[in-house]
Amino acid sequence: MNLSIVIPLLNEEDSLQELHDWIVLVMNSNNFSYEIIFIDDGSTDNSWNVIESLSNQNPNVKAIRFLKNFGKSQALHAGFAKAQGDVVITMDADLQDNPEEIPELYDLVLNQNYDLVSGWKKKRYDSIISKNLPSKLFNWAARRTSGVQLNDFNCGLKAYRNLVIKNIEVSGEMHRYIPVLAKNAGFSKIGEKVVKHQARKYGETKFGMERFINGFLDLITIWFLSRFGKRPMHLFGAWGVLMFIIGFGSAGYIGISKLYRMYNDLPYDLVANSPYFYISLTTMIIGTQLFLAGFLGEIILRSKESSENYKISNELNMN
Template sequence: MRSNSFSYEIIFIDDGSTDNSWKTIESLSLNDENVKGIRFNRNYGKSQALHAGFLKASGDVVITMDADLQDNPEEIPELYRMITQEDYQLVSGWKKKRYDNVLTKNIPSKIFNAAARKTSGVQLHDFNCGLKAYKQEVIKNIDVYGEMHRYIPVLAKNAGFYRITEKEVKHQARKYGKTKFGINRFIYGFLDLISIWFLSKFGRRPMHLFGSLGVLMFIIGFISAGWIGFSKLYKLYHHQPNTLVALNPWFYIALTVMIIGTQFFLAGFLGELILRSKRDKERYLIRKTTANI
């Protein structure tokens, strides 16, 4: 940072660590006013850490980086240049050559990224790379929650920031600590992908989806009920033996789809009500911050 004459701040997010990380951050902060820290009361996850950091960040260009030393800080000047001179709003790192386990991380990551590209329309090779650069307007206008840190480029696109690109970055083998990545995160990632696809398509109009499905169910139900009534009248007119309605399978089809249709309508109404409610409470508890933040 100094060799490139950047004015800067470094914000460490201590996500509930149980070692001496916070003491180190406080010590660095006392010796350098550019170093700041936020300490969570417990481990809340990467999305909440990014959310807290984004709220406090004041720079025109904001760069995120994981603390496991697998990202190279020497990528920063080029990321900064791409934001300021090429006028991109978001630049995502692409770890083309990775030093992770092939079976447990590399192959699932490729499948996940392919599905994310297809679903979101954002053409990035590595959605989950922690090394990213943003214009300040991007981080101040997106809401990173749950486990949505994987999809920040998609959140940015949904918010109207379309100048998104990627940069191939160096990836280094992990020297310290152990990765928390497991098959459960792979599964959760795809569930989150479905969620963000739904939110991007129907997040502002949930009744359009659930109402349409409800109407479809009711149409099927009314047709089924109409068929039952028509068949009974037909048999009565032709003096044919007439069975009880309860013995007709179409009766249960009509009843079931009408109930499902009602549930879809209720889901749509609840979605509209939730959409109009405002979330004012933060999703994490900050235990302490350094004095200069």
């Protein structure tokens, strides 16, 4: 099979038929063998009924329905697990991603040997204040932190070699950082293609300003995981050693100072009256806690069992 098209969605009943017909037109005109995998992330509108109708019309339409809204990352994880195509395309269901970009994305992955190609919505139709400026700041920070030189991490239109999506785990809200996850997994040939961005035709966006706040928090998480995810003791242990050095240094200063004053018959205060006593006590406690955090991290890492953070209620045409 040439292509798997994975489409997560939430309350997009108005756009699904049009999106399906557009994708099918592109697939047929390029003689692709394909599957379309819709993942209904707990929609409360008529989306699932529309998907069932599309599945009856087209045997290439497959679908997964979550019991409730678990998030885009979990939807992609479920879709990736089922995808069988040589190349996997992800796109949003709101018609802002153009299916006519798919053939070029497919060619870049299959024939030009990219592991992953991310879309770049260079010209956007979103609000400048609420989306464009925060998005530019977010993408700048993501480039600086991750080392992956993409202009648009948030673009839902991406193409992957099948091997990539089978070797990464998308959880939490890490869908923004799939290129970084791919890089950390050893897939280094990551490209970018300018794609058309279309104004939303139906409904309203499901994302607000909070996605950028969450995005920056996730960026810190993925920075930590990429650098210390396999060796947490290297971070916590290093800070623990530093705290112990400060603590023992302060304790040593107190002891030497007191002995010096005693030997020279000089007045001296009680140890507890010295600020160095509290510095020593605090830093040694912090050092101990950091060491414990490092050990716990190593234990958890070695006993970790992968689990799916979503529950499926229905599937269509899944083998």
